[in-house]
Amino acid sequence: MAASFVAHDSAFTDIIGTSPSLQLPAQFDKYPFAHEAGVFFEGAETDSLYITSNRFLRPGTEDEQIVRISHMTAVSEAVRTGNGGVNFSFSFSEGAAPEAAVLFCAQGSRTQPSGQYAMQVAVPNKVALVLSSFFGRPFNSVNDVVVASSQRAGPGSIWFTDPPYGYEQGYRDRPMLPSQVYRYDPVRKSMRAMADGLGHPNGICFTWVYVTDMDWLHGSGETDHSRASTIYAYDVVSVAGEPFLANRRLFAMVDHGIPDGIKCDVRGNVYSGCGDGVHVWSPDGVLLGRIAVEGGAANFCFGRDGEMFLLNETRLWRAQLDSSVKGALLGI
Secondary structure (H helix, E strand, O other): OOEEEEEOOOOHHHHHOOOOEEEEEEEOOOOOOEOEEEEEEOOOOOOEEEEEOOOEEEOOEEEOEEEEEEOOEEEEEEEEOEEEEEEEEEOOOOOOOOEEEEEEEEOOOOOOOOEEEEEEOOOOOOEEEEEOEEOOEEOOOOOOEEEOOOOOOOOOOEEEEEOOHHHHOOOOOOOOOOOEEEEEEOOOOEEEEEEOOOOOEEEEEEOOEEEEEOOOEOOOOOEOOOOOOEEEEEEEEEEOOEEEEEEEEEEEEOOOOOOOOEEEEOOOOEEEEEOOEEEEEOOOOOEEEEEEEOOOOOEEEEOOOOEEEEEEEOEEEEEEOOOOOOEOOOOO
């Protein structure tokens, strides 16, 4: 079966409701257009979804693209080399008011820096580099990003992961930094390393700080069942007014593939894209169920009123969960 809802706990019914559904509104077999990010914007006239493709070959190049989906139709390609992304507000010129943007993780290449790029939501989709190094040492291949809203974490601060996949896959130079989690404060222009000791940190989200470690899968394609395929949770504590990550604990281990993108709903349930779809855990780490799709889901995002978009490489799935389910990021 290509897609289904699989319950492991009776509480999963509270999430999927009594009549969940899965639709396949977009499929394009020529290249993997639906890989990562998944950034949803409410619109007065139409909602939009920004996604990034997986790497694919063009004549003489190896590219990624960012695609905007509107009314479930891909209508534009805006910028290349993106991976994870999040809703953002950014001033694209000196003195201008901030406007709606997507903050994308660019994994970079041998000639282009890896880092965080802001892309204007409105046409002409201006792009601006926000940051690309840790005090001059270039990032490896930044993978996922979230913007904090809580006072503990520092509202507006940018938190992101930086694994070595670019080097392992042959499109980045040898890493000059460990695999770590970083925080950037755009007001103070302050950059800090927040968590280390991770093999391949990937997805990141709040309510606590959740970080996925995909060490089970290296960029070469090699897998090792003895390595982490794990979600860690951290407390955010304040020391002298600055946030620190403390009390790292194993939140969940994935039984199928690796945990990639990760998000929470407003009730604190935790969702992660895995090798067989999206897995859902309660706030206390109990696996409630999974939205199973053939080929898995690297990432996903919430829409409105229980809507979820699953990114399945050449397919974009739309799941309808219970209407009470709302993503913690937008709360809609």
